[in-house]
Amino acid sequence: MNHSERHAASGPDVSATHPPRRRSARARLLGKFYRWDGPTWLVALVLYATWALLIAFHESIAWWVMAPVGGYLVAWHFSLQHEAIHSFRSVPQWLRWAVVMPPIGLWLPFPLYFASHRQHHRNSQLTEPGIDTESVYWKAHAWDSLSPMRRRLLMANQTLAGRVLLGPLLRLEKLVYRELERLRMGDRSHLRHWLVHALLLALLFGYVSGICAMPWWQYLLLFAWPGFCFGWVRPFIEHRYGEHPDQRTAIIESNLFWSLLFLNNNYHAIHHRHPRLAWWRIPAYWRRHRERVLRDNGNFHFPGYAAVASRWLVRPVFKPVHPPSLRT
Numbered sequence: 001m002n003h004s005e006r007h008a009a010s011g012p013d014v015s016a017t018h019p020p021r022r023r024s025a026r027a028r029l030l031g032k033f034y035r036w037d038g039p040t041w042l043v044a045l046v047l048y049a050t051w052a053l054l055i056a057f058h059e060s061i062a063w064w065v066m067a068p069v070g071g072y073l074v075a076w077h078f079s080l081q082h083e084a085i086h087s088f089r090s091v092p093q094w095l096r097w098a099v100v101m102p103p104i105g106l107w108l109p110f111p112l113y114f115a116s117h118r119q120h121h122r123n124s125q126l127t128e129p130g131i132d133t134e135s136v137y138w139k140a141h142a143w144d145s146l147s148p149m150r151r152r153l154l155m156a157n158q159t160l161a162g163r164v165l166l167g168p169l170l171r172l173e174k175l176v177y178r179e180l181e182r183l184r185m186g187d188r189s190h191l192r193h194w195l196v197h198a199l200l201l202a203l204l205f206g207y208v209s210g211i212c213a214m215p216w217w218q219y220l221l222l223f224a225w226p227g228f229c230f231g232w233v234r235p236f237i238e239h240r241y242g243e244h245p246d247q248r249t250a251i252i253e254s255n256l257f258w259s260l261l262f263l264n265n266n267y268h269a270i271h272h273r274h275p276r277l278a279w280w281r282i283p284a285y286w287r288r289h290r291e292r293v294l295r296d297n298g299n300f301h302f303p304g305y306a307a308v309a310s311r312w313l314v315r316p317v318f319k320p321v322h323p324p325s326l327r328t
Helices: 003-009 019-035 038-056 063-086 093-100 110-120 140-145 148-156 160-184 191-211 216-231 256-261 268-273 279-296 305-312 323-327
Strands: none
Touching: 019 038, 038 063, 038 191, 038 279, 063 093, 063 110, 063 216, 063 256, 093 110, 140 323, 148 160, 160 216, 160 305, 191 216, 268 279
């Protein structure tokens, strides 16, 4: 088909209304929107606005509506913090950090999460206990030294139901132990982060309890706790030991509800291979490179979280003993 045929096939001539110019202007606007991380700014705007409004009108909202929505927002904020660590590069670091510093999830200063998570991204050491900061594995000798009750608790944490219900408590226990141990050893390098965190919490509850009259315990039960529960769904099966590091990270396809909540970090193998790839670019990358991604990660793939739940809701996904430690 020559040029005139293509032009004729495109429809009637409406050049009087300048559609090419309109399309060009639209393309320029979209280009700027994506170049300046517009999708991420939009998530931040919707997240904080919804959070503020939900608290402001909490007295007229039933708890069974508040808890899932509040929990979703808190878990979404965790995902936004994760995005600020790796991507969101159109703005300087201080602004990225300022956007995600409000501690609506309560539990951890963002700079400490930043440092811990960067260590987790040493891909060659993924799942290594004592090295990978997000590993659930234990060395064989350490596992054997645990009490039977403790081992049963950790095995329960290897079910999806257990991870959602027990995971937040176990994570908090681990955090408190490590921070107290750091102080006992004379390391006070984290104190300034905790002091800033305490100040930010005071400001947060100045709004939550001071202005909006929501009791702190309601915020804990209706926002922070369900946020942890939502947040522990994604890490449940995103890593497991594999002989090759590329085979230790999963792909979990899912619907809009979960993919938006996790900002597409459920395509976790892609994230570990290309950590600076913006969340809104990941689905297109997956569509283009699906076969290669699955070949590289040993087909460590699930079609959705329903498939994960059907297999491991109440059954352990694996025994959390690091396989290489069983060989020594």
